[in-house]
Amino acid sequence: YAGQPEHVYFQPDYMAGMRGWSKPDRVPDRIEIVNSRFHSLHKDGEILPQFLWDHTVPWDNPEWDGREELRDQFGLITPETIAATVNPEACVPRQADLRGVKAEVFAGPEPGGLRVTARVRSCSGINTLPLALWRIPLDSKAEIAADCLSENARWIPVRDGWSGNFNGIFALENVPAGESEWHLRLSGDKKPAGTVDFTVSGLLAGRTMRMEEEVRTYLWRAAPDCRLKARVRVPPGTPAAVTYLDGTTALPDSNGCIELVLDERWAREAPSLAGVAPVQCGGVAEITLARVQPIRLTRHVQDWRVSPALPLSGAFESLEYPRDIAALRMAPRRIRGDFAALNLDLMKGAKAGSAVFMAARFQSEARARVCADLGYDGPVKAWLDGRTLFQFPRGTGPCEIEARPEFEAGAGEHEVLVAFGGNSGNAWGIRLRVLSAGEEVPIEHYLPDDVPLPEVRILP
CATH class of the missing domain: 2.60.120.260 (Galactose-binding domain-like)
Structure with missing residues (x-):
């Protein structure tokens, strides 16, 4: 090869809602790109990259530094602590410094597609800056044309083969100091996003994935300070099932009702509903909260x-x-x-x-x-x-x-x-x-600001 070939890697949110002790809340969709200009990693919903190495800038880090002060007892480093927007010097080689950089993306309809505007504000010039666009409402299986209306910019399409979502990277070159605008036109058939996020009563969160093989909805507690009993109701005879993280399943009763429990236990942290979509996503499954039990957890003993x-x-x-x-x-x-x-x-x-x-x-x-x-x-x-x-x-x-x-x-x-x-x-x-x-109460009687739980705390 005359130069570094471009590789694009998409990791879907296949562990939505899972919160085992070794996994963060909702491992997000990720896009990773490596080419001759840069190496970047992007988290779902974020415009700026979490990690960015600028291959256009010479670097000299001849010796590996293990950075023991950043590691936990297993020798692992929390990625958020060494991000390009937080601590770019922590990596070898050093990352591009994105501290203080702000970016916004706006997408508006145009005949036959969308017009995208990216606004960037930076204290200094940036050689290369890839911006992520997520869940663009265009059909990724049909032809999509991209027309960069700004110089020194190109479009890198990223398709999620699992949900059918259309994402992409708007790669900018020679971004000036101060404020700048960049424009892109995407033309194609419109299609709703393949994943939809929703909440129920502000306590239960969900994400529905319209995958090719089935429709699956993950559910999890939106806040860790309560246990939830939820109810899924589907038309009688509908082939639906709920699966907990330990493999236990729950099926509809004769009335089409499935009772769910979500709490701090790993097995019950993120059950998934398969076979039918909730009404929030145009389906027929009605998901409601029945009862809430407030809890208060201390930190783990250290x-x-x-x-x-x-x-x-x-x-x-x-x-x-x-x-x-x-x-x-x-x-x-x-x-x-x-x-x-x-x-x-x-x-x-x-x-x-x-x-x-x-x-x-x-x-x-x-x-x-x-x-x-x-x-x-x-x-x-x-x-x-x-x-x-x-x-x-x-x-x-x-x-x-x-x-x-x-x-x-x-x-x-x-x-x-x-x-x-x-x-x-x-x-x-x-x-x-x-x-x-605290006491378990019906959802209509739950007042989170009026829960008399005594404070229990771990002592040093």
Whole structure:
């Protein structure tokens, strides 16, 4: 090749609504482009690229810098912290600096298509700037003509083969400092977008995807401070089904009604409705909220007191609350992230019949009925203020929230002590947070600003 061939990669939102501990809210559609001028990555709905490397500018970063200060305990970096609009120097090679750059895109109808206007405001000139346009209402399966009405600009079409959405990159060259306008005409057959986002009562969010093989709608809680009971009603006999993330399915009853539960548990975070579209997207499925239960979740514990791996005198199942806490030799340990991984050091190579003890404190402003959201990847036993709270000596991965022991917490400070079995070096760690829940009420009686939940917080 005389130059770098252009590659376009489209990643659809196939995990809409999924919020497992290792996944962000709604992994978005993404467009990634690599050519001789630039390398960029774009997130659904955003005009400016999240990452942008300008290949027209020489760079000199001869040594790789691992940037350990940006990494979590697993060596991973959160992409949002090193974006071109946030911290372009964090990458090797250095990204184009888009801090302070603003861009707007307007699309208006014209005979036979659309006229697109992009407005850019920048403090300095930019050699190359790709702007993303999402879900353009034109038929991607028909012929679409693009006419760039501004010099130093070109159009790169990006089609979503799953939903049929038509997207694209408006690549600008030699963008001047100050304000500038760029124009593009797209001609083709009109067609509604293949995905539609909607909300129900401001608490339930949804995205409908009109895929070639079926119509599928993902549902998830729009806010994490409530549990929802929803109802899907379809005409009797309609072939519809709801599938939870763990594979459990729910089918319509004889009246065409499907009852749904959405809460903080991974399995119930993003059920999907297949076979029929909701009325918000021109279908026949009526999605309504029935009941709401307010909840309050603390952050996951990150400040622990942790012991070394200690030999046990008997079986893990018969382990009692330690009489001498000082003998555990627990020391403060801050673990970044939600998951307290111990296999990287304490549990690595741990012998059979050993355990690590971990202690954390929380405070309740008033007496409350709360529960401990406990996830574990190994044998586990927990005590609250010296009283047995939960035990599962055969615990194993994956470490999602697997237990919710409830207890009465009086006003003041409390301590949770967890014994974590080594499982012959195969155990990894735990995650813990505290949840308080209010009374479940019908949706018409729910007032989010008038929910008397006591504050419960994790202490350092």
